[in-house]
Amino acid sequence: MSPVLHLAASNATTEHRPLIITLFAAFVVGTLFITVWAGRQTKDAADFYAGGRQFTGFQNGLAISGDYMSAASFLGIAGAIALFGYDGFLYSIGFLVAWLVALLLVAEPLRNSGRYTMGDVLAYRMRQRPVRTAAGVSTIVVSIFYLLAQMAGAGILVSLLLGITSDGGKIAIVALVGLLMIVYVTIGGMKGTTWVQMVKAVLLIAGTLLITFLVLWKFNFNISDLLGEAAKNSEVGQKGNPDAFLEPGLKYGVDGMTKLDFISLGIALVLGTAGLPHILIRFYTVPTAKAARKSVNWAIGIIGAFYLMTIALGFGAAALVGPAEIKASNPAGNTAAPLLALHIGGVDSAWGAILLAVISAVAFATILAVVAGLTLASSSSFAHDIYANVIRRGQATEKEEVRAARWATVFIGIVSIALGALARDLNVAGLVALAFAVAASANLPTILYSLFWKRFTTQGALWSIYGGLASSVFLVLFSPVVSGSPSAMFPSVDFAWFPLSNPGLISIPLGFLLGWLGSILTKEKPDEGKYAELEVKSLTGIGAH
Amino acid sequence: MTTEAPPPERDTQTSTAQPTTESFVQVQQSTEFGELRRTYRSFAFPLTIAFIAWYLLYVLLSNYAGGFMGTKLFGNINVALVFGLAQFLTTFLIAWFYSRHAAAKLDPKAEAIKSRMEADA
Numbered sequence: 001m002s003p004v005l006h007l008a009a010s011n012a013t014t015e016h017r018p019l020i021i022t023l024f025a026a027f028v029v030g031t032l033f034i035t036v037w038a039g040r041q042t043k044d045a046a047d048f049y050a051g052g053r054q055f056t057g058f059q060n061g062l063a064i065s066g067d068y069m070s071a072a073s074f075l076g077i078a079g080a081i082a083l084f085g086y087d088g089f090l091y092s093i094g095f096l097v098a099w100l101v102a103l104l105l106v107a108e109p110l111r112n113s114g115r116y117t118m119g120d121v122l123a124y125r126m127r128q129r130p131v132r133t134a135a136g137v138s139t140i141v142v143s144i145f146y147l148l149a150q151m152a153g154a155g156i157l158v159s160l161l162l163g164i165t166s167d168g169g170k171i172a173i174v175a176l177v178g179l180l181m182i183v184y185v186t187i188g189g190m191k192g193t194t195w196v197q198m199v200k201a202v203l204l205i206a207g208t209l210l211i212t213f214l215v216l217w218k219f220n221f222n223i224s225d226l227l228g229e230a231a232k233n234s235e236v237g238q239k240g241n242p243d244a245f246l247e248p249g250l251k252y253g254v255d256g257m258t259k260l261d262f263i264s265l266g267i268a269l270v271l272g273t274a275g276l277p278h279i280l281i282r283f284y285t286v287p288t289a290k291a292a293r294k295s296v297n298w299a300i301g302i303i304g305a306f307y308l309m310t311i312a313l314g315f316g317a318a319a320l321v322g323p324a325e326i327k328a329s330n331p332a333g334n335t336a337a338p339l340l341a342l343h344i345g346g347v348d349s350a351w352g353a354i355l356l357a358v359i360s361a362v363a364f365a366t367i368l369a370v371v372a373g374l375t376l377a378s379s380s381s382f383a384h385d386i387y388a389n390v391i392r393r394g395q396a397t398e399k400e401e402v403r404a405a406r407w408a409t410v411f412i413g414i415v416s417i418a419l420g421a422l423a424r425d426l427n428v429a430g431l432v433a434l435a436f437a438v439a440a441s442a443n444l445p446t447i448l449y450s451l452f453w454k455r456f457t458t459q460g461a462l463w464s465i466y467g468g469l470a471s472s473v474f475l476v477l478f479s480p481v482v483s484g485s486p487s488a489m490f491p492s493v494d495f496a497w498f499p500l501s502n503p504g505l506i507s508i509p510l511g512f513l514l515g516w517l518g519s520i521l522t523k524e525k526p527d528e529g530k531y532a533e534l535e536v537k538s539l540t541g542i543g544a545h
Numbered sequence: 546m547t548t549e550a551p552p553p554e555r556d557t558q559t560s561t562a563q564p565t566t567e568s569f570v571q572v573q574q575s576t577e578f579g580e581l582r583r584t585y586r587s588f589a590f591p592l593t594i595a596f597i598a599w600y601l602l603y604v605l606l607s608n609y610a611g612g613f614m615g616t617k618l619f620g621n622i623n624v625a626l627v628f629g630l631a632q633f634l635t636t637f638l639i640a641w642f643y644s645r646h647a648a649a650k651l652d653p654k655a656e657a658i659k660s661r662m663e664a665d666a
Binding site for chain 2: 248
């Protein structure tokens with residue numbers, strides 16, 4: 001039965017390719033209009049980096065949601081729930097709870113004491129050049145990993161939804177995504193990017209709400225029935241053990257090592273969010289710390305609602321599409337949500353095709369908005385931290401700085417097109433988890449120490465950033481994500497000796513430890529006057545830009 | 546573009562004069578600022594530890610207490626699902642709780658210190 005259905009699905013996608021392309025093109029044209037409009041209003045550095053700091057708490061909350069809910073959340077989590085049941089849902093919880101770290105400890109002090117980048121806060125009371133360089137390197141590494149995952153994801157999505165399977169076609173799509181993100185960021189700056197993210201968030205929430213409503217309607221709004229049907233149709237259900245689908249352990253409960261891996265992932269998710277540079281710079285787009293707090297609250301509400309709906313999406317796909325068809329379409333389950341849209345509308349009906357087209361276009365919009373945010377974060381950090389403060393030693397004018405940021409955008413765009421084209425067939429799931437682990441290991445310890453620990457020093461900051469960065473990248477390099485397993489990036493070779501696919505369990509404590517050790521093992525005296533400035537500013541907002 | 550507040554000052558050279566480092570040190574050591582710091586830290590730090598512990602408890606139970614998590618409560622709804630939904634609920638509640646605390650206890654204190662420093666500068 002499954003090959004037939006799979007055929008039906010791909011027939012529907014190819015037949016309705018014009019519709020999918022039309023919807024996608026409408027989004028692109030609409031966002032390009034916004035970008036040009038925003039570009040006309042982008043005059044100085046604060047406009048380019050921080051959207052003029054004129055967004056309201058609600059607008060920024062919406063944009064944060066648009067920046068955060070990546071294709072990995074939308075397609076990945078729905079697929080993971082559809083195939084692994086309850087264990088897929090675990091991602092949703094980690095991704096949401098993480099926002100409390102941002103709300104309670106990071107958003108407001110960061111808004112009060114920085115201007116444009118994460119490096120502003122990290123370098124505040126340290127020697128500028130080494131710490132700015134470290135912050136820039138870490139920002140760019142985290143963003144590129146994240147970017148690469150989104151670019152490769154775009155290639156996979158297109159090949160599945162538009163039936164483009166040739167290498168040339170996939171490379172063309174990656175290049176198109178890269179080109180669009182260069183245009184969004186160079187022309188629209190933060191203002192344009194923010195509006196694109198807001199539009200995307202509204203589309204994503206609306207699309208998810210619609211599918212959720214239709215799924216629940218089909219089950220007369222009885223969630224227990226939905227879960228029961230999903231469990232019955234799951235792979236374990238067909239083997240006579242449906243309950244296992246609704247319990248933890250299907251994916252991570254295999255043995256002691258996978259359980260440790262799950263703890264590692266859980267810690268990286270919950271601590272990574274507040275260290276992601278593209279999220280942190282969003283706090284600078286509102287006028288005050290109070291507005292930053294309000295935007296995180298809105299983001300928690302919107303993101304929370306979205307992740308709650310992943311239950312209906314994932315279990316709905318398991319119940320109505322079934323694991324065989326999902327796996328036939330994409331072994332990792334990444335097309336579960338679009339397939340669910342097709343089935344809920346009716347496989348052979350126009351409604352099914354329209355729903356599929358809508359959800360696919362939403363997925364493209366999701367990828368574009370996230371890559372724009374990531375590109376902006378890395379080019380801002382290059383221009384503001386590395387170019388203006390390290391290379392030009394603070395002597396660059398605002399105009400020169402913004403020009404450098406635009407060139408950096410073009411450069412980063414080209415690099416990610418090249419890397420994305422090379423990585424188009426690689427398994428990319430590990431890259432996003434890696435970005436979270438690096439952010440939690442290299443950035444979060446330094447942010448927290450900078451804000452709250454009087455004795456933190458330049459050496460501590462450097463040890464923590466570089467130590468966290470190097471250890472997480474090093475461990476991933478020798479993990480099953482890169483080699484030695486069928487789902488690895490390079491399945492044909494095996495140089496893996498680190499057993500966990502997420503390095504967080506080791507590298508996050510190491511990042512904290514190194515920051516502390518580096519600070520106590522130096523003769524350098526912490527700058528107490530500068531700490532007084534930072535502490536008073538961060539809590540009161542005095543002199544905030 | 547709709548904004549809820551009048552456009553803030555541009556952060557160019559026209560922004561307000563910055564207080565000196567000495568005045569920052571003075572404020573940092575004042576009892577008033579000490580109280581603001583205590584009010585913030587004594588709320589945010591324990592709450593952070595609490596929600597991380599609560600989240601880790603959930604992760605550990607999912608890992609090592611499969612039988613308990615699989616207990617069915619009604620229909621196909623088991624303890625694991627209720628526990629997961631409880632994490633959502635507590636996240637919303639903590640966000641609300643912190644924001645209420647900040648608005649009532651932190652913002653007035655911070656505002657008072659800020660306006661005094663700006664008047665002095």
